[in-house]
Every structure is written in C-alpha cells, then in structure tokens.
Amino acid sequence: SMAPRKKLQGLVAATVTPMTPDGQINLSVIRQYVDYLVSKQNVKNIFVNGTTGEGLALSIQERKQLAEEWVRQGKDKLDHVIIHVGALSLPGSQELARHAAAIGASGIAVIAPFFFKPTSKDELLAFLREVASEAPAVPFYYYHIPPLTGVKIRVEELLDGIKEQIPTFQGVKFSDTDLLDLAQCINKNGGEEFVFLYGVDEQLLSALAIGANGAVGSTYNYLGQKTNMMLQAFAQHDLALARKYQFLTGEFLNFVIKLGFGVAQTKAVMTFVSGIPMGPPRLPLVKASEEFIAKAKAKLDSIDGK
Template structure:
C-alpha cells in the first residue's frame, strides 16, 4: 500500500499553463509562480496539467515538460506536486504516469476518458487501474469532474472497494456540487485514510463540514490567502468568521460568473493579481476581454482582494 509522504490537506492550487505569445509555454515564469504561491498565497501544493492548466490541450511532450518544471522549481519549496495524467489514450496516460514517477512527483491523478466513455463503474475502474499501475509507487487520485467529462458515475459508487482494484488509490478530487455524493464518499470511507479534495471553491465551507480534507481549485491562485483564513477559522470552530470569508469569496466568484467565467478569465485575473504573465489560453479557448478584466479588477479592489490597495480605495464591501 502506498501512502503519500504527507497527507494532502490544505489548499492546492491548480497550475495555470503559462503560455507566451507564440503559444510556446513560457517555462521561465514557473519559478516565480512557485514563489508567489508559497509566499503570497500560502499555497504549498500544486495540481499540474488539470483543467485550469489546460492539460488536455497540451501535447504529451509539453505535459511532460510542464510537469518536470514544476517538480524541479518546487523542490524544497512545495509540499506536494500532483500531476494530472488523464488522457483519452490509455497509452499516453501510462506514459505520463511513468514520467511523473521518474521525475519524483508526489502523486498522479486522472479524469475519466470523455470521448468513448466508460458506461459503468467497473469499466471506469478497469481504465483507471491501468493508469495507476504504470506508476505503482505513486498515490493515485481520481479526478471527478462530471460537468466537463460527461461521465456521471457517482463517486461514492466508484469508491466502494476501489483499493482492491487500485492498491495505490489515495483519494478523490471532487469537482461537483452534489454534496450528497461527496458526503457519502467521506462517510463510507472513514476508516480509510483517503484524501477528499473538494473542487468547487465557492462551496468549500459546506464541503469542509462534510469532511473534506483539502481543496483543489483555480481561485486559490489569487484567493489562497483569503481561503486559508477561512480554513483557519473553520479549524478553530469559529464558524461565523469562516462563513464571512466564504461569503466574501462568493461575492467575487458570483460577480465573475455572471460576466462569463472560465479558464481564460482565471488566467487574466491571475496575471492581474500576481503580476506574473500567464499568457493567453489556447484554442478553442479565447482570451478574456479587456472589459472582463477591468470589471474583475474593480471588484477585486472593492473587496480589498488586491495587494497595495490604498485605504482611500476601500469600500464597505471589503472583508476583513
């Protein structure tokens, strides 16, 4: 049985792919990106090549290079680097899994194949099992994101007896709003030391109540510090303070969701907040509009989510 070096708790940010103008990945900023997350956001674990990192839009060779760069630059700075290795081709997934093990990543994760889809739990497990087996020394996480994969097999069902088939199974990244399914994943596996990582940032507090052990999400790139304050309040059983933080985060997410929020917009916001050029997204995604970025910036300022905002700019919306 394979245990992670450390239990995956706390916040994990989803790495953004940093793409320079010519659509070549700009590896040179990954070192700065690591420092920014650790020092400014208090985020010490990274989920590489997932949704936000546009992992499925990269070539296999690019995915290998991005993974390697995060592991290298994160050495002695990050607690955990988990590489998403999901792909439509099992062979490609296995290659990425082996590669993750070679470079010294802390774990691998995979989504369900989403074109020719597994139609039931056993079929999905058979696929994941072959992926996990390519890196038998690494913890394996299933990345449940039904809205994007279209694979709606309930996570709770998938988890029943999963370690018999996948001995390295270590947990779940749950990116869905079905808290019945999530709660039952936790409830039915209490005696197992799985990581239950929640992936809907605007609902994290509810998932913590249900027993989430950590979170993986795109907004922790720039709201990591705020979210860490919420985690701290929750830890101290100060639920009204925790709720204040969650509402504050929701105000921002609700605002950008209404404008149209996705991976492109995340890149634009992160560039704005961190000052690190994240580059444009890749087709079929389109760069966020100037109008979006201006509006998001104004909202960040009014919520006091931007560093160096002068007191005069503060308004009543600001959360402590």
C-alpha cells in the same frame, strides 16, 4: 523524489499553464510562480496540467516538460506536486503516469476519459487501474469532474472495493456539486485512509462541514490567503468568521461567473494579481476581454482588505 511527509490536506492550487504571447508554453516563469504561491498565498500544494492548466489542450511532450519544471521548481519549496495524467487514450495516460513517477511527482490524478466514455463503474475502474499500475509507488487520485467529462458515475459507487484494484489509491478530487455523493464517500471511507479534496471553490465551506480534507481549485492561485483564513476559522469552530470569508470569495466568483468565467479569465486574473504574465489560453479558448479584466480587477480590489 519528493515523497510526501504528510498526507495531502489544505489548499491545492490548480495552476494555469503560462504561455508566451504566441501560444507556446512558457517554462521560464514557473520558478517565479512557485515563489508567488508560497510567499503571497501561503499555498504549498499544486495540481498541474488539470482543467485550469489546460492539460487536455496540450501535447504529451508539453505536458511532460511542464510536469518536469513544476517538480524541479517545487523541490524544497512545495509539499505536494500532483500531476494530472488523464488523457483520452490509455497509452497516452500511461506514458504520462510513468513519466510523473520517474520525475518524482508526489501524486498523480486521472479524469474519466470523455470521448468514448466508460458507462459503468467497472469500465471506469479498469481504465484507472491500467494507468495507476504504471506508477506503482505514486499515490493515485481520481479526478471527478462530471460537468466537463460528462461521466456521471457516482464516486460512492466507484470507491467500493477500489483499494483491491488500485493499491495506490489515495483519494478523490471532487469537482461536482453533488454533496450527497461526497458525504456518502466520506461516511464510508473518510477518517482513516482516503483524502477528499473539494473542487467547487464557491461552496468549499459546505464540503468542509461534511468532512472534506481540503480543496483543489483555480481560485487558490489568487484567493489562497483568504481561503486559508476560512480554513483556519473553520478549524477553530468559528463558523461566523468562516462564512465571512466564503461569502467574500463567493461575492467575487458570483460577479465574474455572471460575466463569463473560465480558464481564460483565470489566466487574466492571475496575470494582474501576481504580475506574472500568464499569456493567452490555447484555442478553442480565447483570451479574456479588456472589459472583463477591468471589471474583475475592480471587484477584487473591493473585497481586498475586507
């Protein structure tokens, strides 16, 4: 297994799921994808089958195959391979958690179930606990993404006493703009035990300022190098330089968000940046337009080298 030598920190790429033109998962390019992340973006951690990976649009079987291939190809090349195992059904999620443990994943993450939703901290915690306990030796992360799940239970509240319920609890992937909630989490639990990975790429610098340990996001697939420069500048207390990089990546994101930006568009951007064919997204998502691709490419070229 790839039991991590060090705590998760820095950048984590939320990988897209490569697909063939006819919409099957395409395992054959994952090796190349890993090499690209390490050599071109200097990103050595990945988050598999999450939002960007269309995890909730894949079958359980596909999710297992993908997890296996990412772990296999990441061996000796990546530091952390986190597998998202959240699902609408508890048994589905548990099955994925057991599988991730068996293949040697370095961590698992779970979103709140979002069809029947937990309405209180205790309900959410009970669900998470029942998944985490299926992988009792694997670090567990809660994946907080209220804009997509609609589950708005504050993380500050969730974390209160969580270690007693979930001994493997390791941290939070925080994909929300509520920086007060994040700050309170860090204020109460940061420093020593838990890690906080921020998930709104366009405002990562603000999260670093209040103590986030790193970030998980879609843009680290192709803006990893620039974002690493930002992290480095921040670590050296050069705020002006850190801002320069946040503004640069923000310039690109602000531009594409106005055009309509989601997983389909990320797959298209990754295809032209990496040269690896990521294929179309799966329905209900539809592939990015040629017009989007041309505009995004021109914009990215214009910030490149800056």
